[in-house]
Amino acid sequence: MKEQLQILLMLQKIDIEINKEDNRKKRLPDQIRKKEEAIANLEKKYQKEKNELKELQLRVRRKEIDAKTINDKIEKHQSELYGGKISDIKELKQLQKAIESLKKERDQVEEDLLILMDEEDTWKLRVSEIEAELSESKEQLKQIQQQVEQQQIEIQKYIQKKQIEREELANKITDRALMERYLLLWNEKKGEAVVEIEDSICSGCNLSLPSDIIYHLQRDDHLIICPNCNRILVWKGESL
Ligand SMILES: [Zn+2]
Numbered sequence: 001m002k003e004q005l006q007i008l009l010m011l012q013k014i015d016i017e018i019n020k021e022d023n024r025k026k027r028l029p030d031q032i033r034k035k036e037e038a039i040a041n042l043e044k045k046y047q048k049e050k051n052e053l054k055e056l057q058l059r060v061r062r063k064e065i066d067a068k069t070i071n072d073k074i075e076k077h078q079s080e081l082y083g084g085k086i087s088d089i090k091e092l093k094q095l096q097k098a099i100e101s102l103k104k105e106r107d108q109v110e111e112d113l114l115i116l117m118d119e120e121d122t123w124k125l126r127v128s129e130i131e132a133e134l135s136e137s138k139e140q141l142k143q144i145q146q147q148v149e150q151q152q153i154e155i156q157k158y159i160q161k162k163q164i165e166r167e168e169l170a171n172k173i174t175d176r177a178l179m180e181r182y183l184l185l186w187n188e189k190k191g192e193a194v195v196e197i198e199d200s201i202c203s204g205c206n207l208s209l210p211s212d213i214i215y216h217l218q219r220d221d222h223l224i225i226c227p228n229c230n231r232i233l234v235w236k237g238e239s240l
Contacts, residue, residue: 018163025155194232
C-alpha cells in the first residue's frame with residue numbers, strides 16, 4: 001500500500017500541474033477581451049469627439065456665412081453711396097453710418113470666426129490623436145491574439161506530455177479501488193485528494209487528527225482516510 005500511495009502522490013502532483021496549466025490556458029483569452037473592451041471604449045470616445053468636431057465645423061461655416069452676408073450688405077451700401085443715384089445729404093450720411101456699424105459688426109464676426117477656427121484646429125488634432133491611438137490598439141490586439149494562440153498551443157503540448165507521464169504512473173497503480181477512490185475524491189474536492197501528514201493536522205481540512213490515526217498512519221501498511229474530509233492520508237516522515 002505504501003508504495004502504491006507514493007505513486008499516487010506523484011500522479012496527483014501531475015494532476016495538480018495539468019489542472020493549473022489548463023486553468024492558465026482558459027484564462028488567456030481574458031487578455032483579448034480586455035483589449036477589445038478598451039478598443040470599444042476608445043471607439044466610443046472617437047465617435048463622440050468626431051461629432052463634436054462636426055458641430056464645431058458647422059458653427060465655423062455659419063460664421064463664415066454671417067461674415068459674407070455682412071460684407072455683401074457693406075458692398076451694396078457702398079455702391080449706393082458712390083453710385084451717384086442718391087444726392088440727399090441726410091440720406092448719404094445715414095448710409096455712411098450704416099456702413100460704419102456694419103463694419104464693426106463684421107469685425108466682431110471675424111474675431112469670433114478666428115477663435116472658432118483655432119478651436120477647430122485643436123479639435124482636429126485631438127480627433128487625429130485618438131484615431132492614431134485606435135489604430136495602434138487594433139495592432140496590439142492582433143499581436144495579443146497571436147500570442148494567446150501560440151501560448152495555447154504550447155500549453156496544450158505541455159499538458160499532453162504530462163498526460164503521458166500520468167498514464168505511465170496510472171498503469172503502475174494496480175490497486176483499482178485506490179485509483180477509483182482517488183478519482184472520486186479529486187472530482188469531489190476539485191483538487192488535492194491525497195494529503196501528506198507531517199504532524200497531526202489534516203492539511204486537507206485542518207482537522208487535528210486523533211492520535212490513534214497518527215499511530216496507525218506511522219506503522220500500518222493499509223489505507224487510512226481522514227475521518228472528517230475522507231481524503232487519503234500519507235505519513236510524510238519515516239515509518240515506525
Ligand atoms: Zn481531512
